[in-house]
Amino acid sequence: METPKLQIALDNYDLPSALAPVQKAAAHIDVIECGTILCLAEGMHAVRIMRSLFPEKTILADVRIVEAGSLISKMAFDAGANWVSVVSGATMMTVESVQKEAQKRNGQVQIELIDGWTWEQAKCWRALGVPQVITHRSRDAEAKGALTWSEKDFDEIRKLNDLGFSVTVTGGVVPQDIPLFKGVPVYVFIAGRGIYAASDPAAAAKQFKDVITETFKS
């Protein structure tokens, strides 16, 4: 099994507060996510600046496309994103338009699995060639009291992986959670505030990276 990547989700309200921690933690990070909040706060300038500062990193523009798929994805790829996100509630026509744009640009589409998605949809996304999904606990659900990762979550990840998806896991993941995922085919773990709000973002990122490496060593 390939070692999962570490993604930093930058859900800051402005670029200055996003840039400082990512600069410190970058050595341990594989994927930089310009979060929905940061994209809405600063626009595609956020993606453009990350691309200029970190030319070697994978950048996800978490624009959460609902419709106007080709326009929004074009804008994100133009700004330097490698990956763009589409919510599971988008129509297949929208998913298809983003997937087409991504293929032209050598980019990738991620479907964010929101409550109510179906396996029927998942099969259609794969048929369209979508390579990635994100499974997560919503921020609002987390805020109401943390659920923990369960065998049900792991089974879902396995099943998505069996369909051919690379699966990203997010939603309040802390380093202590990672060993629970041993043997589960995770493509990317996302950490947000756990890194960018840490007093030492480099040490926090290294801790994530080390536990991922340890957990998934063959």
Add this chain to the structure above:
Amino acid sequence: METPKLQIALDNYDLPSALAPVQKAAAHIDVIECGTILCLAEGMHAVRIMRSLFPEKTILADVRIVEAGSLISKMAFDAGANWVSVVSGATMMTVESVQKEAQKRNGQVQIELIDGWTWEQAKCWRALGVPQVITHRSRDAEAKGALTWSEKDFDEIRKLNDLGFSVTVTGGVVPQDIPLFKGVPVYVFIAGRGIYAASDPAAAAKQFKDVITETFKS
């Protein structure tokens, strides 16, 4: 029946191209929508600048919230928005968090009805106090060949209005469509490219406004 409002949807890729038409058309416009594309391109600066230029207008930040409801709506209200949008796929917890923020700020929440929404959900949104919904044809569906407005659409608008919602209508509305809505309880008509891409945005907006006034005069 109250005369429906006219909303200009600014789905431009940057502020300069959005500002010129809205400045020209402003006299005929009730609601300025900073579209999803504009918000993602320029961030909340787009809302902030519209608020500074048009202090007397209603401003919708079409941020299409999926989750992180209170954070994103707070950001939009801080920037000067009166209304914020939430997609129908968001959980009730997310809708509730945005509605709470809106009530604190004297703002309003709009639910964007995306394929797959249910009347069950609609009743829950009303129970939470959400005052507005948007019913639309998706840009991607439009691109595949324009559907026209039908009795089915009008019945849906009436039924939403009966539930207590103020209903916004969008999706390639042209002035010739407006008379079709005679007697249908529309709260807001949205025009986008029909105004901002017109050679004379003021004349285009006036044409919309005039036909709305004519159609809905008692």
